[in-house]
Amino acid sequence: MRVLAAVSGGVDSAVAAARLVEAGHEVTAVHLALARTPAASRSGSRGCCSRQDAHDARRVADLLGVPCYVWDVSAPFQRAVVDDFLAQYAAGRTPNPCLRCNEQVKFAAVLDRALALGFDAVATGHYARREVAADGSVTLHRAADPAKDQSYVLAVLTQHQLRHSLFPLGGDSKPAVRAEAAARGLAVAAKPDSHDICFIPDGDTAGYLQRMLGSASGPVVDARSGAVVGRHDGVHAFTIGQRRGLALAEPAPDGRPRYVLALSPVDRTVTVGPREDLTVTGVWTDVPVWCSGEPMLPVSVRAQYRAHGEAVPAQVSTAARPAGGSQPADAVGLSVSFTVPQLGVAPGQTIAFYTGEEGERVLGSATIVGTWRP
Amino acid sequence: MRAYLDHAATTPVLPQVVPTVAAELAEVGNPSSLHSSGRAARRRVEEHRERLAAALRARPSEVVFTGSGTEADNLAVKGLFWARRAEDRRRRRVLVSAVEHHAVLDAAAWLGESQDALVELLPVDSVGRLDLDALDAALARDPEQVALVSVMWANNEVGTTQPVTEVVARAHAAGVPVHTDAVQAVGALPVDFGASGVDALTVSGHKLGGPTGAAALLVRPELAVTPLLHGGGQERDVRSGTLDAAGIAGLAVAVQVAVAEQPHRHARVSGLRAELVAAVHAAVPDVVVHGDPDPDGRLPGVANLGFPGCEADALLMLLDAGGVDCSTGSACSSGVAEPSHVLLAMGRDETEATSALRFSLGWTSTGADVAALADVLPDAVARARVAGRLSLRGA
Numbered sequence: 001m002r003v004l005a006a007v008s009g010g011v012d013s014a015v016a017a018a019r020l021v022e023a024g025h026e027v028t029a030v031h032l033a034l035a036r037t038p039a040a041s042r043s044g045s046r047g048c049c050s051r052q053d054a055h056d057a058r059r060v061a062d063l064l065g066v067p068c069y070v071w072d073v074s075a076p077f078q079r080a081v082v083d084d085f086l087a088q089y090a091a092g093r094t095p096n097p098c099l100r101c102n103e104q105v106k107f108a109a110v111l112d113r114a115l116a117l118g119f120d121a122v123a124t125g126h127y128a129r130r131e132v133a134a135d136g137s138v139t140l141h142r143a144a145d146p147a148k149d150q151s152y153v154l155a156v157l158t159q160h161q162l163r164h165s166l167f168p169l170g171g172d173s174k175p176a177v178r179a180e181a182a183a184r185g186l187a188v189a190a191k192p193d194s195h196d197i198c199f200i201p202d203g204d205t206a207g208y209l210q211r212m213l214g215s216a217s218g219p220v221v222d223a224r225s226g227a228v229v230g231r232h233d234g235v236h237a238f239t240i241g242q243r244r245g246l247a248l249a250e251p252a253p254d255g256r257p258r259y260v261l262a263l264s265p266v267d268r269t270v271t272v273g274p275r276e277d278l279t280v281t282g283v284w285t286d287v288p289v290w291c292s293g294e295p296m297l298p299v300s301v302r303a304q305y306r307a308h309g310e311a312v313p314a315q316v317s318t319a320a321r322p323a324g325g326s327q328p329a330d331a332v333g334l335s336v337s338f339t340v341p342q343l344g345v346a347p348g349q350t351i352a353f354y355t356g357e358e359g360e361r362v363l364g365s366a367t368i369v370g371t372w373r374p
Numbered sequence: 375m376r377a378y379l380d381h382a383a384t385t386p387v388l389p390q391v392v393p394t395v396a397a398e399l400a401e402v403g404n405p406s407s408l409h410s411s412g413r414a415a416r417r418r419v420e421e422h423r424e425r426l427a428a429a430l431r432a433r434p435s436e437v438v439f440t441g442s443g444t445e446a447d448n449l450a451v452k453g454l455f456w457a458r459r460a461e462d463r464r465r466r467r468v469l470v471s472a473v474e475h476h477a478v479l480d481a482a483a484w485l486g487e488s489q490d491a492l493v494e495l496l497p498v499d500s501v502g503r504l505d506l507d508a509l510d511a512a513l514a515r516d517p518e519q520v521a522l523v524s525v526m527w528a529n530n531e532v533g534t535t536q537p538v539t540e541v542v543a544r545a546h547a548a549g550v551p552v553h554t555d556a557v558q559a560v561g562a563l564p565v566d567f568g569a570s571g572v573d574a575l576t577v578s579g580h581k582l583g584g585p586t587g588a589a590a591l592l593v594r595p596e597l598a599v600t601p602l603l604h605g606g607g608q609e610r611d612v613r614s615g616t617l618d619a620a621g622i623a624g625l626a627v628a629v630q631v632a633v634a635e636q637p638h639r640h641a642r643v644s645g646l647r648a649e650l651v652a653a654v655h656a657a658v659p660d661v662v663v664h665g666d667p668d669p670d671g672r673l674p675g676v677a678n679l680g681f682p683g684c685e686a687d688a689l690l691m692l693l694d695a696g697g698v699d700c701s702t703g704s705a706c707s708s709g710v711a712e713p714s715h716v717l718l719a720m721g722r723d724e725t726e727a728t729s730a731l732r733f734s735l736g737w738t739s740t741g742a743d744v745a746a747l748a749d750v751l752p753d754a755v756a757r758a759r760v761a762g763r764l765s766l767r768g769a
Contacts, residue, residue, distance in 0.1 A: 033710045070710050071687070072687075073766050074710075076766060109766055110766070113688070116763075117688055117692065117757050117758070
């Protein structure tokens, strides 16, 4: 197969590419430049796409004896990931930018271009497994190592995208991959993991949002009493379920801590209340993507709504009301009811659905547009 | 067998150069040392200086050896600016053509950003040739404030030659010195430093079959140049650093050979270029040839070709996979292909400036290289066109 291996300069994508070369595929390495002006260097190697990362990617390709090119994806990355991230926060929602990047950049813009240029597949260092059925259809599964499993951020892929994707690391643990990198002589074997959000290299998301979105102060309102209990500098600084940093002038009458329950960017209101008011029994979503093929609805699943969250039992059915969000009014979303009520579910999050005996197979995903409470 | 069509980036070392460099590397002696070994090394360096000077019709005292063409360009632009400014504080203006190599453009830009210079980019016409009226107008406006003019002998991306003689006449009439970056011209076109009238000229070893890391700035001895590098003052106190006797030997031999063979090579390489353009045209009828169509107005070996609907970086990758080495205009340090500033200056839009490839032929090129390109190009262009509709830029 002719495979385009996305190499970030990190250890995972390096080992993924090495395995494909070893398996006899015709591999071309591509380093994706996500910003027009890469940081010259970046302490701690957090995030990606510094000049050092481009260099490391090239050295990996040299060692594997495959060509390496840099593709400038800064335009789609800015629009589909960074701008979307800011717009979602400004609208009081909680987006996951890695997921948008996979959906709109890596497995869309890059994959489409790769296919047009004659490649058969795009490979990445994500920890997830694919299974190919006799009829050629592909299902997405959790990685063998639950601690590294990244199937959640890939649950946005369509069947078409999944068919042209390769995840060579899905069956391994991170220590095993590091050991393999060292054994192969890859200089990136000991490189620290990237984490957090790559375009916020210092990890200070609140500071970044403040810089990019500015201040828009408003009231903090107690959900039970309706009283204004404080002021804030912008709803984007908060996420639902947040407890710290509320800077409330007066404690609640019952003395118990208060949590962010809701964000309303239109009237700039942050609503707070007791922990039990965070309880959500179900969510509405926009139109789902069924990556492994569309199931019959309703269906019992395990649902996961955070990248590193637990998957919980839920029932999924076609939405009983018009979906909101960015979908057209007649688009059909889903309603998802949790078997056990959940805390801290926020609009903007992606909810991924798993099935199978151990909940290892990904059915698909959708974006949460609203929640309902007991 | 790969088809190497990127001689303007670097060209194979000439067979006469290798033994010369190897022999010199085997010798001991710092040319600045006073003892016998040092004197012997000095003597060989000076013989090579004379050899290089003779080939370019310069005087040996006009040769300042440097570690790269980039260093020579920086020395000329910054060194002339500083020295001329020191003589007269009013001389703040630096006039450079908009199609200069980054070694000149970025050096000038740095002067503008941090040294109080006023940098003016002189426009070019649609084939990339300097607009002399614009130069006249720029010189007529406060000529006493102009520190220097820098206009390249021939452009590295599109091959168009510049009217250096006319530039010199105009600048000298205004009392302004002229630098020319001739790294692409030496060995490809007749270059006579003495007759050209330019005050400073850059020549680089690896562009004409010599070693990388050996270059020179030819500069009139009466012209003050403030050094970039301070230290032992080895080269006329204009450039410090232990003289690289082996590199200098390789540079001198390469210049001598390349200049001697220039007329013969020009005819052969021009013919191959014509073959290449014809072959590409046959395969891709809507190909656009950038640069001067007149063979007398350009480098013999450079063909800058636009492929409508393609992105150059995709096409380069496909040709690379097909065994053909060529280049896009320029890439930033992280490897991202940038729209060519040369094509933009020639009035092309950003799409055109990102859909052109440079094929450059040199002394080892043959008809087989052209045939190899013609063989893989149609499929590569067809694929790049499909991908071009899914451009990452607009996506």
